[in-house]
Amino acid sequence: MIGLLFMAGIAVWLMVVIYLCRRIPRWLGLTRYAKVAGFVLFPILLFLPVADELIGLWQFSRLCEQESVxxxxxxxxxxxxxxxxxxxxxxxxxxxxxxxxxxxxxxxxxxxxxxx
Incomplete structure (x- = not known):
């Protein structure tokens, strides 16, 4: 059951990323390179939720190496x-x-x- 919820969360995030990749270039007024900007934004936006975890993991392990005495x-x-x-x-x-x-x-x- 939790696997289905996890997959549903990924599907919802994927739809949000696709929506934002189409909208952000328009919001910024990019008409000529809107598709290129969307393709560049896609991996960045898709990776954002994982990036927070990776940054926190890196900082916490570095802190533990220095301070856990x-x-x-x-x-x-x-x-x-x-x-x-x-x-x-x-x-x-x-x-x-x-x-x-x-x-x-x-x-x-x-x-x-x-x-x-």
Whole structure:
């Protein structure tokens, strides 16, 4: 069922792209090269929904490579019981095309009360 909905969404987007490829050159006043402009616009408009996902994927993986860091104390293996003492507060990172929030997670040794 979900496959049919997905295919219906693609069909609707294809019809919208065809409509826009015919209309945009007219809206811009291109009479001489309207068909060429439509052919150039077609792959661009068809790719736009996927482009957002690809840009977000690229930026998010780059961010994870740079910022996803785990810091452990030297004696972390001695911890037998741990407790999550993180706050629910997150900070929105700017200058990214997709909304990305950063959050710090802390664990505390339940016996010694030290953050490890």
């Amino acid at each position: 785990i810091h452990l104390s030297d004696d972390w293996r001695k911890v037998e019981r741990a407790k999550n003492v993180s706050s629910d507060r997150s900070e929105r990172l700017r200058w990214y095309a997709t909304r990305i929030h950063e959050r710090e997670v802390k664990y505390q040794d339940a016996d010694t009360k030290e953050i490890f």
